[in-house]
Amino acid sequence: MFTAASFRVGDRVTICSGQSIPQSTATVERYTEGGRCMVLSDGSEWRADGRRQWGFRGGYYKGPVVEPFEPGDDEFIARRRAIGALRKFGDGLTMESPLSTEALQRILEVVDREKAAVKKG
Known part of the structure; x- marks a missing residue:
């Protein structure tokens, strides 16, 4: 079981572009796949650490990431x-x-x- 989740259910997070520019905010709703997949309130799915989208199929990822919500x-x-x-x-x-x-x-x-x-x- 994967337990190294960077975020807890209920945490507010910011989805940032590949250039670390805030695009939108969401809330962590739940984890699936034994804690490896994080589901956000906007319906998107991410790896538990927020570094890449769950359904991504490729070797090099330069897409958006999930980061902790920051004031501003x-x-x-x-x-x-x-x-x-x-x-x-x-x-x-x-x-x-x-x-x-x-x-x-x-x-x-x-x-x-x-x-x-x-x-x-």
Whole structure:
């Protein structure tokens, strides 16, 4: 029986990309396969040490890993997702976009206010 699990059931963990960048958070729900497979609240399965996904079939692994949750991970993930959503939104804007001119001006006013606040601060 494998007992060298790095995480306990109920632990909050951060799933990080291969470059150690926080991508999402989850909770350890249970262990299967005699304690060798860790199942997270998002449904993903990992080796008990969190170093690679359970179903991975290859010799070299440069994928995401599971690390202990650290303060600030939630904020980093939220900021990263907000930036991604704004980039996607801006990239999709054209003259044919369904948003009204007034809606676009309101969005621009909020962006301008936030930029001004950063300059003052």
